[in-house]
Amino acid sequence: TTDSRGMYEASACQCPAGTYEGSDGNCFSCPEGMSCAFGSRYVDIAEYASDSSLVIPLVEPGYFTLASDPLSVYYCEEGNEDTCPGGAPQTCSGGLTGLVCEVCP
Numbered sequence: 001t002t003d004s005r006g007m008y009e010a011s012a013c014q015c016p017a018g019t020y021e022g023s024d025g026n027c028f029s030c031p032e033g034m035s036c037a038f039g040s041r042y043v044d045i046a047e048y049a050s051d052s053s054l055v056i057p058l059v060e061p062g063y064f065t066l067a068s069d070p071l072s073v074y075y076c077e078e079g080n081e082d083t084c085p086g087g088a089p090q091t092c093s094g095g096l097t098g099l100v101c102e103v104c105p
Helices: 042-047
Strands: 019-021 027-029 063-066 069-075
Touching: 019 042, 042 069
Parallel strands: none
Antiparallel strands: 019 027, 063 069
8 A cells, every 4th residue: 555646666555554564564453452554564663762753553542562572462451541651662651660561660
């Protein structure tokens, strides 16, 4: 899929919204608890911390993923959208850490 009509370059072909490009170049459905914008790529997740302009599958608020396994999604306890804000893998707020942001600083 391309971002707009009339694109003729193969490099313009990217996975559509709701999917991400896997390390093998194929498009896969975005996991539940994540959002995948047009052009999301799994291989860019590791570089996202240093280049936030990259398009990656992002964690939705109320969910959590580990940096070491960014597509395995964990549900945070009901009402934990503040402590599990979503975004990049392994993101917690308020200084919390650990799986689903339950370890106090």
